[in-house]
Amino acid sequence: MSDSALSARYGPGETNYFAGSPLNRVGFLRDDHEFLALALTHASARFVPLFKFDPAIGAGALLFLTYADVEPLVGNPYAVSEAAAAAAFDSDAETPTLVFLGLDEAAPGIAHRGYAGQPYFAVDITPTQPARAAAADAVHALVVARGAAFEVVRVNYVLSPAEAAIYAQARSYVDWNLRNPFCAGCGARTLSVNGGCKRVCPPSDRGVARPPCPSRGVVTNIAFPRSDPTIICAVVNRAGDRLLLGRNKRFPVQFYSCLAGFCEPAESVEEAVRREVWEESGVKLGRVVIHSTQPWPYPASLMIGAIAEAVEETIHLEHDPELGDAQWFPFADVADALHRAEHPESAVAPADGAFQLQVPPSKAIAHVLMRAVVLQKAHLPKL
Numbered sequence: 001m002s003d004s005a006l007s008a009r010y011g012p013g014e015t016n017y018f019a020g021s022p023l024n025r026v027g028f029l030r031d032d033h034e035f036l037a038l039a040l041t042h043a044s045a046r047f048v049p050l051f052k053f054d055p056a057i058g059a060g061a062l063l064f065l066t067y068a069d070v071e072p073l074v075g076n077p078y079a080v081s082e083a084a085a086a087a088a089f090d091s092d093a094e095t096p097t098l099v100f101l102g103l104d105e106a107a108p109g110i111a112h113r114g115y116a117g118q119p120y121f122a123v124d125i126t127p128t129q130p131a132r133a134a135a136a137d138a139v140h141a142l143v144v145a146r147g148a149a150f151e152v153v154r155v156n157y158v159l160s161p162a163e164a165a166i167y168a169q170a171r172s173y174v175d176w177n178l179r180n181p182f183c184a185g186c187g188a189r190t191l192s193v194n195g196g197c198k199r200v201c202p203p204s205d206r207g208v209a210r211p212p213c214p215s216r217g218v219v220t221n222i223a224f225p226r227s228d229p230t231i232i233c234a235v236v237n238r239a240g241d242r243l244l245l246g247r248n249k250r251f252p253v254q255f256y257s258c259l260a261g262f263c264e265p266a267e268s269v270e271e272a273v274r275r276e277v278w279e280e281s282g283v284k285l286g287r288v289v290i291h292s293t294q295p296w297p298y299p300a301s302l303m304i305g306a307i308a309e310a311v312e313e314t315i316h317l318e319h320d321p322e323l324g325d326a327q328w329f330p331f332a333d334v335a336d337a338l339h340r341a342e343h344p345e346s347a348v349a350p351a352d353g354a355f356q357l358q359v360p361p362s363k364a365i366a367h368v369l370m371r372a373v374v375l376q377k378a379h380l381p382k383l
């Protein structure tokens, strides 16, 4: 809201691509199998099928399936309580990778304990489990018969922001489940619970007690999905007219972006920004402000977008030779490059083959940060 005191002080805010989901995750209902069974089997339920983590896309939109479409593959894992499923745990059983994503409260669907909406699930249809391969292949054939195909999604892709956010959640959770079949505490097989949002190390397997495991004692949080905090920063010079951009060695020679890297343990976000920028470019930073954030489901990063000002501007690439180049670009050059990235159809390459700065597409947070600095300076704290 433009009349909010916080918006007046800090700007209107930014919902980055892959964020802004229309779903209410109602995470506190994930252990309620009466709720999950109702949601799963209801005619309104929508399923996001993933094949090798890619979504089914037809005519520029996600293809959703119904319970009837996926029932031969997933069955109903919520027919019994979580406690009963853990007690009956069989580490040799092939179980579906099925994740409850949430309720779209704006659409008709189910109602339970005062929460209502259309339920959404993600389901992995990659045929990796022998006993389920035929059922998985049948779902794949269904998707193709309906005119869709499994396609790679990145920030330059066609999905609407709402569908991109649903896909991001689906991808991150399915990926996490498939990466964590074994307990980090004892190495034994785990069981998916909480609608696919938690994995536990059951105390017994086929009725035989398993050895003690730290995940069943005081350390009970080792089997939840994690996000990896990752910083990405638009660095402004002291004069406030140039932006520091770097070129990864893997990038084309004209392609520059904001500097980025993972946060390390026992480090604040601001310290991670200063450390990464110094390691990669030699530039020393003072004040760091956080602008906005972006979930990045490849597989589980949370991009924390920052804007920072340099206190020492000399570029030095030899500490951590991750970048092929780094340069201070005038705001006007960055503004031109942002425009070309937003309107690639009208971009014209210079006839003489001269250098022309290229930057990431408009749905990438790097682009959003650059735009915030060079085109929306009014919303920034004084630089």
Ligand code: ZN
Residues within 6 Å of the ligand: 183, 184, 185, 186, 187, 188, 201, 213, 214, 215
């Ligand atoms: Zn364990």
Ligand code: MG
Residues within 6 Å of the ligand: 260, 261, 262, 276, 279, 280, 320, 322
């Ligand atoms: Mg780095």
